[in-house]
Amino acid sequence: MDLENQARVKELAEKYGAENVVVVIGGAEAEASGLTAETVTAGDPTYAGPLAGVQLGLSVWHIVEDDIKAEIDPAVYEDQVSMMEMVLDVDAIKEEVSTIREQYSKY
Amino acid sequence: MDFAVVRGVSYALVHAPSLLVHMGTTQTVEREINPDSEYLNQFQKHLRSYQECVAYPTNQVYIGNMTPVQLAAVDRPWFERPVADASRYGKWGEVMPEDEFYGLMRIADSFNLVALEESFAKEIAARLAESPIWNDSDAARLGDGMPAAEVQAILDGGRAEPLYAGDRLVGCVKAAHERDRALTAHVMVENLSTKASGVLALRHLIKLNGLDAGEIDYIIECSEESCGDMNQRGGGNFAKAIGEMAGCKSATGSDVRGFCAAPAHAMVYAASLVQSGVFRNVVVVAGGATAKLGMNGRDHVKKGLPLLEDVLGAFAILVSANDGVNPVVRTDAVGRHTIGSGSSPQAVMTAIVLDPLERVGLKLAEVDKYSPEMQNPEITEPAGAGDVPKANFKMIAALAVKRGEIARTDIDSFVAEHGLPGFAPTQGHVPSGVPSIGYFRDEMLAGRMRRAQIIGKGSLFLGRMTNLFDGVSFLFEKNEGKKDEEKEDKRAEAGEPESRGELRKIMADALREVAQSLVKE
Numbered sequence: 001m002d003l004e005n006q007a008r009v010k011e012l013a014e015k016y017g018a019e020n021v022v023v024v025i026g027g028a029e030a031e032a033s034g035l036t037a038e039t040v041t042a043g044d045p046t047y048a049g050p051l052a053g054v055q056l057g058l059s060v061w062h063i064v065e066d067d068i069k070a071e072i073d074p075a076v077y078e079d080q081v082s083m084m085e086m087v088l089d090v091d092a093i094k095e096e097v098s099t100i101r102e103q104y105s106k107y
Numbered sequence: 108m109d110f111a112v113v114r115g116v117s118y119a120l121v122h123a124p125s126l127l128v129h130m131g132t133t134q135t136v137e138r139e140i141n142p143d144s145e146y147l148n149q150f151q152k153h154l155r156s157y158q159e160c161v162a163y164p165t166n167q168v169y170i171g172n173m174t175p176v177q178l179a180a181v182d183r184p185w186f187e188r189p190v191a192d193a194s195r196y197g198k199w200g201e202v203m204p205e206d207e208f209y210g211l212m213r214i215a216d217s218f219n220l221v222a223l224e225e226s227f228a229k230e231i232a233a234r235l236a237e238s239p240i241w242n243d244s245d246a247a248r249l250g251d252g253m254p255a256a257e258v259q260a261i262l263d264g265g266r267a268e269p270l271y272a273g274d275r276l277v278g279c280v281k282a283a284h285e286r287d288r289a290l291t292a293h294v295m296v297e298n299l300s301t302k303a304s305g306v307l308a309l310r311h312l313i314k315l316n317g318l319d320a321g322e323i324d325y326i327i328e329c330s331e332e333s334c335g336d337m338n339q340r341g342g343g344n345f346a347k348a349i350g351e352m353a354g355c356k357s358a359t360g361s362d363v364r365g366f367c368a369a370p371a372h373a374m375v376y377a378a379s380l381v382q383s384g385v386f387r388n389v390v391v392v393a394g395g396a397t398a399k400l401g402m403n404g405r406d407h408v409k410k411g412l413p414l415l416e417d418v419l420g421a422f423a424i425l426v427s428a429n430d431g432v433n434p435v436v437r438t439d440a441v442g443r444h445t446i447g448s449g450s451s452p453q454a455v456m457t458a459i460v461l462d463p464l465e466r467v468g469l470k471l472a473e474v475d476k477y478s479p480e481m482q483n484p485e486i487t488e489p490a491g492a493g494d495v496p497k498a499n500f501k502m503i504a505a506l507a508v509k510r511g512e513i514a515r516t517d518i519d520s521f522v523a524e525h526g527l528p529g530f531a532p533t534q535g536h537v538p539s540g541v542p543s544i545g546y547f548r549d550e551m552l553a554g555r556m557r558r559a560q561i562i563g564k565g566s567l568f569l570g571r572m573t574n575l576f577d578g579v580s581f582l583f584e585k586n587e588g589k590k591d592e593e594k595e596d597k598r599a600e601a602g603e604p605e606s607r608g609e610l611r612k613i614m615a616d617a618l619r620e621v622a623q624s625l626v627k628e
Contacts, residue, residue, distance in 0.1 A: 028452075028493060028498060029491060029492075029493050031491055032491040032492075035491070079453070079454075080449070080451040080453055080454065081451065081453065082453070082509065083452065083453040083456065083502060083505040083506060083509060084451075084452050084453060084502070084505075086501075086504075086505035086508060086515065086518065087498065087501040087502050087504075087505050
């Protein structure tokens with residue numbers, strides 16, 4: 001995960017409280033999405049960024065997961081995400097991100 | 108509308124393993140923050156030899172010795188399938204070895220910043236003199252070099268970057284100013300590499316297409332570096348600097364920047380300048396980026412792969428007035444990602460790919476081939492970025508599903524029919540659309556292809572000025588012949604007087620008479 005984004009997530013979690021922050025990932029690939037989810041929950045696995053060793057335990061989801069999809073106006077989802085739903089390996093992404101969430105999310 | 112045509116192309120690579128070691132940002136940053144890292148201990152064992160780099164199938168495709176379609180038939184991993192009869196030179200250019208490239212950097216250096224060790228300079232002069240792009244004035248510019256002790260003394264002064272050929276110190280590049288951070292030795296290596304590789308591509312373009320360099324009247328440079336000083340960091344102008352080294356005495360020019368989308372923007376500018384009649388022959392040229400050498404090296408080393416990002420990429424494309432033969436750049440079907448388009452992939456692809464087709468009444472399936480970001484997947488997949496061109500083709504197929512052109516079950520067959528394997532080095536601007544233009548042009552001239560869409564996309568957030576995405580596209584199409592010429596031909600066949608030619612002759616005679624009478628007066 002981009003070091004700049006790690007810094008932003010850390011700052012937002014400190015400002016609003018980790019329990020009030022939800023991270024929605026838009027990654028195109030399961031492994032990369034899983035790494036992002038891991039970074040904002042268990043800490044940066046590459047130990048390169050501001051979240052190295054920082055276990056924020058944030059609530060983290062991917063935009064293609066059903067619970068998040070249900071929160072979004074279907075017309076907007078159709079307009080912005082439906083094309084990518086056809087392109088991405090949605091099942092692999094759901095599996096990867098939910099596994100990390102169940103393991104490390106505290107909220 | 109008389110569209111401009113693509114009259115010629117050139118594509119060149121420079122094998123740059125030592126520049127990868129000393130200039131690639133993945134390596135320089137690692138040395139700065141983690142000098143004893145496992146990666147730094149290991150990575151040089153993963154460098155490829157020049158022969159391996161030349162024989163790498165994607166590199167042979169880039170310089171025109173293989174087609175992308177032939178590449179698709181080669182099993183992966185490609186780095187384990189060297190091309191048996193691989194050649195340094197291709198239909199569109201070459202893969203230049205690093206040591207000769209240092210010579211070219213010295214030739215392209217106008218401020219005596221590149222210092223080469225004398226025995227090395229001698230060796231390189233002999234080899235470069237055999238090159239098809241060697242100019243008579245190059246020997247004087249290359250010079251005799253200097254003793255090794257002098258090169259060392261410059262380096263000891265602390266304001267120079269070393270140039271290595273493997274373990275051998277062969278020269279250095281000096282800082283161009285005492286304090287200016289825009290002119291440090293590091294920046295000068297970057298910029299001279301961009302300039303010299305741009306010169307390599309432009310000289311090949313001129314040579315391979317039998318052009319008179321004086322015909323070129325405008326140059327648009329669209330690489331990813333910027334040259335300037337501390338008072339104007341991106342002042343420019345690579346375009347004229349490159350043109351000067353290729354003998355383009357009649358040309359002026361300027362630089363266009365837009366991250367990876369810049370070449371597609373530059374092609375639209377070039378086509379517009381020619382179509383409007385402002386200039387007749389416009390060259391779009393770009394050199395390579397040393398910073399990106401070995402960019403994904405950590406992942407490649409971790410996965411036991413060679414360091415595949417060991418080349419600088421360059422290209423040059425000549426856009427000229429319609430000759431009725433060469434494929435045209437359709438400026439009536441330019442796709443643009445506007446400020447209001449939105450940044451979701453769907454919004455981006457709709458704006459760049461679909462909207463321009465709808466504007467001219469075409470369906471997605473009526474474009475034979477798409478050329479989006481053509482990165483070599485063998486480089487990007489180990490780094491977690493997936494197969495970038497394939498992802499783009501799938502997105503285009505998904506748009507076709509949404510429009511009811513194809514069934515959802517046909518996505519894979521659409522991708523196979525309208526896509527190509529990625530074969531471009533990850534040199535930022537280089538993969539974005541333009542590497543396929545040479546192949547498409549050949550196919551169109553041979554009558555095997557009608558229409559392609561060239562797509563450039565750019566990640567503007569990297570510059571931290573905006574979160575907007577960017578992209579631009581254009582249709583590249585077989586030339587159907589000039590309409591008025593066809594009419595003339597038919598008229599001639601029917602034995603009618605050639606009205607247009609005759610009119611021109613009458614006008615020319617009249618003007619000549621007027622001119623002569625003025626001279627007499």
